[in-house]
Amino acid sequence: MEAIVLSAEWSPKPGFKLGSKDVEGKLSYLGSRVWRDPHLSIQDVKTPQIGDDEVLIEVKACGICGSDVHMAQPDADGYIYYPGLTAFPVVLGHEFSGVVVEAGGKAIDKRTGKRYQGGEAVCAEEMFWCSYCRPCADGYPNHCEALQEIGFSVDGAFTKYAVVNARYLWNLESLKKVYAAEEDLFTAGSLVEPASVAYNAVIERGGGIRVGDNVVILGGGPIGAAAAAILRRAGAANVILSETQRERAELGLRMGATHVVNPQKEDFAQRVLEITDGMGADLYLEATGLPHIVFPDIEKAIWEGKALNATVVIVARADAKIPATGEVFQVKRASIVGAQGHSGHGTFPRVISAMAAGMDMTPLCTRKISLRQVPEHIIMLRDDRKECKITALL
DSSP states (O other): OEEEEEEEEEOOOTTOOOOTTOBTTTEESOGGGTEEEEEEEEEEOOOOOOOTTEEEEEEEEEEOOHHHHHHSOBOTTSBBSOOSOEESSEEOOOEEEEEEEEEOTTOEETTTTEEOOSOOEEEEOSEEOOSSSHHHHTTOGGGOTTOEEBTTTBOOSSBSEEEEEGGGEEEOGGGGGTOOSHHHHHHHHHTHHHHHHHHIIIIIISOOOOTTOEEEEEOOSHHHHHHHHHHHHTTOSEEEEEOSOHHHHHHHHHHTOSEEEOTTTSOHHHHHHHHTTTOOOSEEEEOSSOHHHHHHHHHHHHHHSSOOSOEEEEOSOOSOOOOOOHHHHHHTTOEEEEOOOOOSTTHHHHHHHHHHTTOOOGGGEEEEEOGGGHHHHHHHTTTOOSOSEEEEEO
16 A cells, blocks of 8 residues: 655754663654654555554544644754654555554553454544553653654554554544545544644643633744634634735634734734734734744733743744743742643543534645655745645545
């Protein structure tokens, strides 16, 4: 079967030292420090075999993530942009949904409490947590010490069949009442993963909001747009989206944003304060991946606003320093928190439940393509930000 494979050369930067979980020549938790000259290709790979607690899934839809783009994108020195866990070569693809083809004897469907029978529509977590290490035992699976990630360090879903342990699967049966057409169902199913990343960021890590709070989202990509939908549904009075791209700004308004600020044409902090009657925001989501550029504006809005206790959540991955001023966060009782992943805390089932109740994420998908078109679109997305989510239908 055909698969989209990313390869790269192991070439550590000067001064790089292997971490306790890194594997020489194969795997690193600091991808942008070791992987050079990435190359995308379409290769024939074998259909994977399942274990006793695993499920074979026929992939129906798989979205291109910004992580896919940054793993395949070299910087001026040839190193990949993506700073996180990577092991190459690997079949890309982690935002996917599909149909259960075969299930092992211990592959239990959490919806029914029984073994998967075959034919179930499912989606999957991207974080493959071990359940045995201290972070997992403490309830923090996104920070598993033995973490693997599908499409990053183990083969992913830009192919016909994928194997996933049943513990990471979620049944999509409840979405069938909303999406009668198969294409719509699986498109929606493939969006559960990025929507869960946004949910984890603003609700779990950011602490959520109270009805009537003001929020600011910096970056109108898939995570930012999904966060707009979640926060508006959670009761935010003003959902302010900072976005320079017209198409993404318009989509953000469709998803739930109440206002759009273009920081290239307007004073970001001034507009936030105008919209919130001088208060500023209770929650700021940094989803641009450009913290060194946007943080001065965030600080200005916090400093000049009347609100205390603002939380800044960093969800975009970037190998860049944050220019934070301690005095601002001390005087304003503000906080900076990091958000990684989407697993645990009931996030996936809550997102699926919200989608089944009418939180439509499918507008995020702005273009549908074939599997063989994936490499060219991953490259296209390096510079073209008009599209939000490009999804391969198999």
